[in-house]
Amino acid sequence: MENDMKDLLILGIESSCDETAASVIRGGREVLSNVISSQIALHTQYGGVVPELASRKHIENINGVIEQALLDAGVTLDDLDGIGVTYGPGLVGALLVGVAEAKAIAYAKGLPLVGVNHIEGHVCANLIEHADLEPPFLCLIVSGGHTHLARMKDYGDFEIIGRTRDDAAGEAFDKVARAIGLGYPGGPKIEKAARLGDPHAMEFPRGKVDGSPFDFSFSGMKSAVLNYLNQAQMKGETVKQEDVAASFQKAVIDVLVGRAIYAAKELGEDKLVMAGGVASNGALRAAMKEACEKEGIAFYYPSPIYCTDNAAMIGVAASYHYMKGRRDDWTLNAVPNLKLS
Numbered sequence: 001m002e003n004d005m006k007d008l009l010i011l012g013i014e015s016s017c018d019e020t021a022a023s024v025i026r027g028g029r030e031v032l033s034n035v036i037s038s039q040i041a042l043h044t045q046y047g048g049v050v051p052e053l054a055s056r057k058h059i060e061n062i063n064g065v066i067e068q069a070l071l072d073a074g075v076t077l078d079d080l081d082g083i084g085v086t087y088g089p090g091l092v093g094a095l096l097v098g099v100a101e102a103k104a105i106a107y108a109k110g111l112p113l114v115g116v117n118h119i120e121g122h123v124c125a126n127l128i129e130h131a132d133l134e135p136p137f138l139c140l141i142v143s144g145g146h147t148h149l150a151r152m153k154d155y156g157d158f159e160i161i162g163r164t165r166d167d168a169a170g171e172a173f174d175k176v177a178r179a180i181g182l183g184y185p186g187g188p189k190i191e192k193a194a195r196l197g198d199p200h201a202m203e204f205p206r207g208k209v210d211g212s213p214f215d216f217s218f219s220g221m222k223s224a225v226l227n228y229l230n231q232a233q234m235k236g237e238t239v240k241q242e243d244v245a246a247s248f249q250k251a252v253i254d255v256l257v258g259r260a261i262y263a264a265k266e267l268g269e270d271k272l273v274m275a276g277g278v279a280s281n282g283a284l285r286a287a288m289k290e291a292c293e294k295e296g297i298a299f300y301y302p303s304p305i306y307c308t309d310n311a312a313m314i315g316v317a318a319s320y321h322y323m324k325g326r327r328d329d330w331t332l333n334a335v336p337n338l339k340l341s
């Protein structure tokens with residue numbers, strides 16, 4: 001397939017949450033441009049993403065972001081072979097902006113349209129920097145909305161092995177960050193504070209789901225932090241923010257590493273791929289790397305810029321679907337709760 005797709009030029013578009021992004025991908029994996037317009041500054045004022053504001057910002061930004069992506073790549077719409085766009089999961093109003101834009105360009109230019117699952121996009125981010133990586137492999141997807149252990153059997157073909165029963169890992173980071181006064185977005189702020197704290201200062205529970213060894217549960221871990229904070233407040237004790245951040249982060253990392261390695265060993269997988277916003281966490285990357293080395297598992301993870309939301313990952317996933325002949329028609333619509341398999 002790689003040879004046939006050598007000159008393929010795909011424009012990827014992403015607008016599922018608070019990033020408006022566009023990217024041009026050549027030959028399936030080569031990033032010619034990767035433009036991301038983040039709305040973090042806007043949503044920070046409200047302590048989290050406000051869906052209505054996100055949609056409005058996407059509308060304001062999307063044309064400029066696409067123009068910049070084409071410019072950076074040195075191509076025009078006439079050079080493209082197809083358009084890939086995230087159609088779910090995500091915020092419905094936000095997704096609709098990308099989907100409508102992609103349809104409009106595809107219609108105007110007579111280009112094929114390929115809808116992409118955002119979670120699959122996260123996994124495909126790993127293909128950008130690892131030329132040798134091919135499915136099948138086990139993947140741990142940890143983002144703000146999702147926590148999955150899955151097997152990518154082939155391009156576009158996933159089997160879910162485990163999932164969170166409640167909060168996603170990133171969501172837990174965001175909620176704990178808010179509780180200890182670090183604000184939004186929580187993940188990077190907890191990581192920064194944790195560098196100055198003691199990961200063994202408090203013992204927070206390592207959430208698990210009885211009878212489902214591949215599933216996750218983070219809400220109890222988050223509640224344990226909230227209880228700790230309440231009790232400290234009632235006793236008039238001062239809480240060291242850095243220690244809570246470090247201890248909570250350590251608990252989440254123990255769970256993610258423990259579960260992923262257990263799954264790889266149980267299922268006989270020798271390749272583990274990590275993806276999603278939380279995968280940019282340096283302490284998690286280091287811990288997973290060490291555990292994989294110990295077990296002889298090849299470990300792959302993207303550069304931080306390809307972990308958090310971007311359109312390069314969408315362009316890569318779309319390229320493989322395109323090569324398999326998958327096309328969407330004008331009925332392509334936003335699917336806010338789109339599943340991976």
Ligand code: KG4
Binds near residue numbers: 144146169191281307
């Ligand atoms: O993949 P992503 O950009 O968006 C979704 O698809 O959800 O992930 C965003 C999530 C947020 O919850 C954010 O707090 C978390 O990823 N995150 C991190 C880090 N950077 C982003 N979590 C832990 N450590 C980080 N460095």
Ligand code: ZN
Binds near residue numbers: 118
């Ligand atoms: Zn994402």
